[in-house]
Amino acid sequence: MSPEPFGARLRHAMDTRGPLCVGIDPHASLLTAWGLNDDVAGLERFTRTVVEALADRVAVLKPQSAFFERFGSRGIAVLEKAVQEARAAGALVLMDAKRGDIGSTMGAYAATYLEKDSPLFSDAVTVSPYLGFGSLRPALDAAVLSGAGVFVLALTSNPEGAEVQRATAADGRSLAQLMLDHMAAENEGMTPLGSVGAVVGATLGDAGANLAINGPLLAPGIGAQGATPADLPGVFGSSVGNVVPSVSRGVLSQGPDVAGLREAAERLTDEIRAAVAGS
Numbered sequence: 001m002s003p004e005p006f007g008a009r010l011r012h013a014m015d016t017r018g019p020l021c022v023g024i025d026p027h028a029s030l031l032t033a034w035g036l037n038d039d040v041a042g043l044e045r046f047t048r049t050v051v052e053a054l055a056d057r058v059a060v061l062k063p064q065s066a067f068f069e070r071f072g073s074r075g076i077a078v079l080e081k082a083v084q085e086a087r088a089a090g091a092l093v094l095m096d097a098k099r100g101d102i103g104s105t106m107g108a109y110a111a112t113y114l115e116k117d118s119p120l121f122s123d124a125v126t127v128s129p130y131l132g133f134g135s136l137r138p139a140l141d142a143a144v145l146s147g148a149g150v151f152v153l154a155l156t157s158n159p160e161g162a163e164v165q166r167a168t169a170a171d172g173r174s175l176a177q178l179m180l181d182h183m184a185a186e187n188e189g190m191t192p193l194g195s196v197g198a199v200v201g202a203t204l205g206d207a208g209a210n211l212a213i214n215g216p217l218l219a220p221g222i223g224a225q226g227a228t229p230a231d232l233p234g235v236f237g238s239s240v241g242n243v244v245p246s247v248s249r250g251v252l253s254q255g256p257d258v259a260g261l262r263e264a265a266e267r268l269t270d271e272i273r274a275a276v277a278g279s
Protein backbone atom coordinates (compact mmCIF):
# COMPACT_ATOMS: atom_id res chain seq x y z
CA MET A 1 0.00 0.00 0.00
CA SER A 2 1.37 3.43 -0.85
CA PRO A 3 1.97 5.74 2.12
CA GLU A 4 -0.37 8.62 2.90
CA PRO A 5 1.05 11.63 1.04
CA PHE A 6 2.72 14.41 3.00
CA GLY A 7 0.22 17.03 1.77
CA ALA A 8 -2.69 15.09 3.27
CA ARG A 9 -0.83 14.51 6.55
CA LEU A 10 0.10 18.19 6.74
CA ARG A 11 -3.46 19.37 6.02
CA HIS A 12 -4.72 17.16 8.84
CA ALA A 13 -2.05 18.45 11.25
CA MET A 14 -2.79 22.08 10.32
CA ASP A 15 -6.51 21.58 10.85
CA THR A 16 -6.14 19.84 14.20
CA ARG A 17 -3.06 21.51 15.73
CA GLY A 18 -3.06 24.83 13.90
CA PRO A 19 -0.74 25.82 11.05
CA LEU A 20 2.31 26.95 13.07
CA CYS A 21 5.77 25.56 12.35
CA VAL A 22 8.39 26.17 15.02
CA GLY A 23 12.01 26.24 13.90
CA ILE A 24 14.65 24.57 16.05
CA ASP A 25 17.60 26.89 15.50
CA PRO A 26 20.15 26.46 18.31
CA HIS A 27 22.01 29.75 17.78
CA ALA A 28 25.05 30.17 20.08
CA SER A 29 23.37 33.29 21.47
CA LEU A 30 20.20 31.35 22.36
CA LEU A 31 22.19 28.62 24.11
CA THR A 32 23.85 31.35 26.18
CA ALA A 33 20.52 33.06 26.89
CA TRP A 34 19.18 29.71 28.13
CA GLY A 35 22.15 29.38 30.53
CA LEU A 36 23.69 26.60 28.44
CA ASN A 37 27.19 26.18 27.10
CA ASP A 38 27.74 26.48 23.37
CA ASP A 39 28.77 22.84 23.13
CA VAL A 40 27.22 19.46 22.30
CA ALA A 41 25.77 19.05 25.80
CA GLY A 42 24.12 22.50 25.50
CA LEU A 43 22.86 21.65 22.02
CA GLU A 44 21.41 18.37 23.26
CA ARG A 45 19.67 19.99 26.24
CA PHE A 46 18.26 22.84 24.14
CA THR A 47 16.94 20.53 21.45
CA ARG A 48 15.43 18.04 23.89
CA THR A 49 13.63 20.87 25.71
CA VAL A 50 12.08 22.23 22.51
CA VAL A 51 10.97 18.78 21.36
CA GLU A 52 9.49 17.93 24.76
CA ALA A 53 7.69 21.27 24.96
CA LEU A 54 6.23 21.39 21.45
CA ALA A 55 6.29 18.10 19.51
CA ASP A 56 2.97 16.96 20.95
CA ARG A 57 1.18 20.18 20.01
CA VAL A 58 2.51 22.06 16.97
CA ALA A 59 1.92 20.82 13.43
CA VAL A 60 5.52 21.09 12.26
CA LEU A 61 8.96 21.31 13.83
CA LYS A 62 11.72 22.54 11.54
CA PRO A 63 15.26 21.82 12.73
CA GLN A 64 17.80 23.95 10.89
CA SER A 65 20.54 21.46 10.03
CA ALA A 66 23.40 23.99 9.99
CA PHE A 67 23.12 24.63 13.72
CA PHE A 68 23.68 20.90 14.32
CA GLU A 69 26.30 20.37 11.60
CA ARG A 70 28.54 22.98 13.24
CA PHE A 71 29.24 20.40 15.99
CA GLY A 72 30.22 17.68 13.51
CA SER A 73 29.11 14.08 13.90
CA ARG A 74 28.01 14.56 17.52
CA GLY A 75 25.73 17.42 16.44
CA ILE A 76 24.24 15.22 13.71
CA ALA A 77 23.60 12.54 16.34
CA VAL A 78 21.59 15.09 18.36
CA LEU A 79 19.67 15.99 15.21
CA GLU A 80 18.89 12.34 14.42
CA LYS A 81 17.49 11.76 17.89
CA ALA A 82 15.43 14.95 17.75
CA VAL A 83 13.89 13.99 14.41
CA GLN A 84 12.91 10.56 15.70
CA GLU A 85 11.52 11.83 19.01
CA ALA A 86 9.59 14.69 17.43
CA ARG A 87 7.98 12.34 14.90
CA ALA A 88 7.14 9.83 17.62
CA ALA A 89 5.37 12.63 19.54
CA GLY A 90 3.22 13.43 16.51
CA ALA A 91 4.92 16.47 14.96
CA LEU A 92 5.77 16.50 11.29
CA VAL A 93 9.49 17.18 10.91
CA LEU A 94 10.62 19.50 8.15
CA MET A 95 14.39 19.25 7.83
CA ASP A 96 15.68 22.68 6.93
CA ALA A 97 18.74 21.73 4.90
CA LYS A 98 18.17 23.86 1.77
CA ARG A 99 19.92 21.33 -0.42
CA GLY A 100 20.47 22.01 -4.08
CA ASP A 101 22.86 20.23 -6.45
CA ILE A 102 23.02 18.50 -9.82
CA GLY A 103 20.59 15.63 -10.16
CA SER A 104 22.91 12.71 -9.32
CA THR A 105 24.10 14.37 -6.11
CA MET A 106 20.55 15.41 -5.35
CA GLY A 107 19.85 11.68 -5.38
CA ALA A 108 22.19 11.28 -2.41
CA TYR A 109 20.46 14.12 -0.56
CA ALA A 110 17.14 12.47 -1.32
CA ALA A 111 18.45 9.20 0.12
CA THR A 112 19.56 11.07 3.24
CA TYR A 113 16.30 12.85 4.07
CA LEU A 114 13.54 11.21 2.06
CA GLU A 115 14.17 7.45 2.12
CA LYS A 116 12.41 5.65 4.92
CA ASP A 117 15.37 3.62 6.21
CA SER A 118 17.72 6.61 6.52
CA PRO A 119 18.61 7.71 10.08
CA LEU A 120 17.72 11.30 9.11
CA PHE A 121 14.44 10.44 7.37
CA SER A 122 12.14 13.43 7.77
CA ASP A 123 8.58 14.20 6.77
CA ALA A 124 9.88 16.89 4.41
CA VAL A 125 13.04 18.78 3.46
CA THR A 126 13.81 22.25 2.14
CA VAL A 127 15.59 22.45 -1.23
CA SER A 128 16.85 25.17 -3.55
CA PRO A 129 15.71 25.04 -7.21
CA TYR A 130 18.19 27.56 -8.51
CA LEU A 131 20.28 24.86 -10.25
CA GLY A 132 17.17 24.34 -12.35
CA PHE A 133 13.89 22.84 -11.15
CA GLY A 134 14.64 19.58 -12.99
CA SER A 135 17.72 19.05 -10.79
CA LEU A 136 15.27 18.38 -7.94
CA ARG A 137 13.71 15.37 -9.69
CA PRO A 138 15.38 12.69 -7.50
CA ALA A 139 14.05 14.42 -4.38
CA LEU A 140 10.57 14.85 -5.85
CA ASP A 141 10.46 11.17 -6.84
CA ALA A 142 11.80 9.90 -3.51
CA ALA A 143 9.25 12.01 -1.64
CA VAL A 144 6.37 10.45 -3.58
CA LEU A 145 7.60 6.93 -2.77
CA SER A 146 7.96 7.57 0.97
CA GLY A 147 4.96 9.88 1.50
CA ALA A 148 7.26 12.80 2.28
CA GLY A 149 7.25 16.42 1.15
CA VAL A 150 9.65 18.84 -0.49
CA PHE A 151 9.64 22.59 0.22
CA VAL A 152 11.18 24.52 -2.64
CA LEU A 153 12.61 28.01 -2.16
CA ALA A 154 10.64 30.50 -4.24
CA LEU A 155 10.68 34.01 -2.71
CA THR A 156 12.85 33.95 0.37
CA SER A 157 12.49 36.27 3.34
CA ASN A 158 15.96 37.84 3.02
CA PRO A 159 16.30 41.09 1.04
CA GLU A 160 19.22 39.69 -1.01
CA GLY A 161 16.98 37.02 -2.54
CA ALA A 162 15.24 39.42 -4.92
CA GLU A 163 18.22 39.90 -7.29
CA VAL A 164 17.94 36.25 -8.29
CA GLN A 165 14.33 35.37 -7.60
CA ARG A 166 12.80 38.49 -9.22
CA ALA A 167 15.08 38.30 -12.26
CA THR A 168 13.26 37.73 -15.54
CA ALA A 169 13.41 34.36 -17.27
CA ALA A 170 13.58 34.03 -21.06
CA ASP A 171 9.78 33.84 -21.37
CA GLY A 172 9.17 36.99 -19.28
CA ARG A 173 8.16 35.34 -16.02
CA SER A 174 10.17 36.00 -12.90
CA LEU A 175 12.43 33.10 -11.90
CA ALA A 176 10.36 32.69 -8.75
CA GLN A 177 7.15 32.45 -10.79
CA LEU A 178 8.78 29.91 -13.09
CA MET A 179 9.58 27.77 -10.03
CA LEU A 180 6.11 28.26 -8.56
CA ASP A 181 4.56 27.14 -11.85
CA HIS A 182 6.72 23.98 -11.77
CA MET A 183 5.46 23.31 -8.23
CA ALA A 184 1.85 23.78 -9.33
CA ALA A 185 2.41 21.19 -12.08
CA GLU A 186 3.80 18.70 -9.53
CA ASN A 187 0.76 19.21 -7.28
CA GLU A 188 -1.88 19.09 -9.97
CA GLY A 189 -4.91 16.99 -9.01
CA MET A 190 -3.68 16.28 -5.47
CA THR A 191 -6.28 16.53 -2.73
CA PRO A 192 -6.60 17.94 -0.16
CA LEU A 193 -3.14 19.47 -0.76
CA GLY A 194 -0.10 18.59 -2.83
CA SER A 195 3.16 17.55 -1.19
CA VAL A 196 5.42 20.07 -2.95
CA GLY A 197 5.49 23.28 -0.96
CA ALA A 198 6.92 26.70 -1.70
CA VAL A 199 8.95 28.86 0.67
CA VAL A 200 7.69 32.44 0.54
CA GLY A 201 8.79 34.98 3.13
CA ALA A 202 6.18 36.62 5.35
CA THR A 203 8.37 39.73 5.13
CA LEU A 204 7.60 40.48 1.48
CA GLY A 205 4.64 42.81 1.94
CA ASP A 206 3.10 41.61 -1.29
CA ALA A 207 4.39 38.42 -2.89
CA GLY A 208 3.76 39.84 -6.37
CA ALA A 209 3.46 36.30 -7.72
CA ASN A 210 0.77 33.69 -8.35
CA LEU A 211 0.97 31.44 -5.28
CA ALA A 212 -1.87 29.10 -6.27
CA ILE A 213 0.33 25.98 -6.38
CA ASN A 214 -2.15 23.66 -4.65
CA GLY A 215 0.52 23.03 -2.04
CA PRO A 216 1.65 24.36 1.31
CA LEU A 217 3.36 27.74 1.56
CA LEU A 218 6.06 27.87 4.24
CA ALA A 219 6.27 31.44 5.50
CA PRO A 220 9.34 32.29 7.57
CA GLY A 221 9.98 35.83 8.77
CA ILE A 222 7.51 36.35 11.62
CA GLY A 223 9.13 37.57 14.81
CA ALA A 224 12.89 38.22 14.65
CA GLN A 225 12.78 39.26 10.96
CA GLY A 226 9.99 41.76 11.58
CA ALA A 227 6.82 40.28 10.06
CA THR A 228 3.68 39.63 12.13
CA PRO A 229 0.71 37.25 11.71
CA ALA A 230 -1.35 40.27 10.58
CA ASP A 231 0.91 40.56 7.51
CA LEU A 232 -0.07 37.12 6.19
CA PRO A 233 -3.28 38.02 4.28
CA GLY A 234 -1.48 40.87 2.48
CA VAL A 235 1.38 38.62 1.35
CA PHE A 236 -0.59 35.47 0.53
CA GLY A 237 -4.02 36.76 -0.53
CA SER A 238 -6.45 33.97 -1.42
CA SER A 239 -3.78 31.31 -0.72
CA VAL A 240 -3.50 32.26 2.96
CA GLY A 241 -5.33 29.08 4.03
CA ASN A 242 -2.37 27.01 2.81
CA VAL A 243 0.24 29.00 4.72
CA VAL A 244 2.44 27.36 7.33
CA PRO A 245 4.01 30.28 9.20
CA SER A 246 7.43 29.35 10.54
CA VAL A 247 8.88 31.02 13.63
CA SER A 248 12.21 30.21 15.28
CA ARG A 249 13.68 32.91 17.56
CA GLY A 250 10.23 34.40 18.26
CA VAL A 251 9.37 31.21 20.15
CA LEU A 252 12.79 29.95 21.22
CA SER A 253 13.60 33.21 23.03
CA GLN A 254 10.84 32.32 25.52
CA GLY A 255 12.77 29.26 26.78
CA PRO A 256 14.17 27.41 28.58
CA ASP A 257 10.93 27.45 30.51
CA VAL A 258 8.69 24.80 28.92
CA ALA A 259 5.56 26.77 29.82
CA GLY A 260 7.05 29.88 28.21
CA LEU A 261 7.74 28.00 24.96
CA ARG A 262 4.24 26.54 24.94
CA GLU A 263 2.59 29.91 25.66
CA ALA A 264 4.55 31.60 22.86
CA ALA A 265 3.52 28.90 20.38
CA GLU A 266 -0.09 29.03 21.51
CA ARG A 267 -0.26 32.82 21.30
CA LEU A 268 1.18 32.81 17.80
CA THR A 269 -1.20 30.04 16.72
CA ASP A 270 -4.16 32.10 17.98
CA GLU A 271 -2.90 35.23 16.21
CA ILE A 272 -2.34 33.32 12.96
CA ARG A 273 -5.76 31.69 13.09
CA ALA A 274 -7.38 35.10 13.72
CA ALA A 275 -5.45 36.70 10.82
CA VAL A 276 -6.38 33.86 8.43
CA ALA A 277 -10.04 33.81 9.51
CA GLY A 278 -10.36 37.60 9.13
CA SER A 279 -8.87 37.71 5.66
Ligand SMILES: O=C(O)c1cc(=O)[nH]c(=O)n1[C@@H]1O[C@H](COP(=O)(O)O)[C@@H](O)[C@H]1O
Nearest residue numbers: 023064126156157199220224225247248249
Ligand atom coordinates in the same frame (compact mmCIF):
# COMPACT_ATOMS: atom_id res chain seq x y z
O1 LIG B 1 13.55 27.77 4.52
C1 LIG B 1 13.47 28.46 5.54
O2 LIG B 1 13.02 27.97 6.57
C2 LIG B 1 13.80 29.88 5.46
C3 LIG B 1 13.56 30.49 4.25
C4 LIG B 1 13.60 31.90 4.16
O3 LIG B 1 13.28 32.47 3.13
N1 LIG B 1 13.95 32.61 5.25
C5 LIG B 1 14.25 32.01 6.45
O4 LIG B 1 14.51 32.74 7.43
N2 LIG B 1 14.24 30.65 6.55
C6 LIG B 1 14.64 29.97 7.81
O5 LIG B 1 13.67 30.26 8.80
C7 LIG B 1 14.31 30.46 10.06
C8 LIG B 1 14.00 31.89 10.52
O6 LIG B 1 14.33 32.04 11.86
P1 LIG B 1 13.76 33.25 12.74
O7 LIG B 1 14.04 34.50 11.96
O8 LIG B 1 14.54 33.14 14.00
O9 LIG B 1 12.28 33.00 12.94
C9 LIG B 1 15.77 30.17 9.85
O10 LIG B 1 15.99 28.80 10.14
C10 LIG B 1 15.99 30.41 8.37
O11 LIG B 1 17.02 29.61 7.84
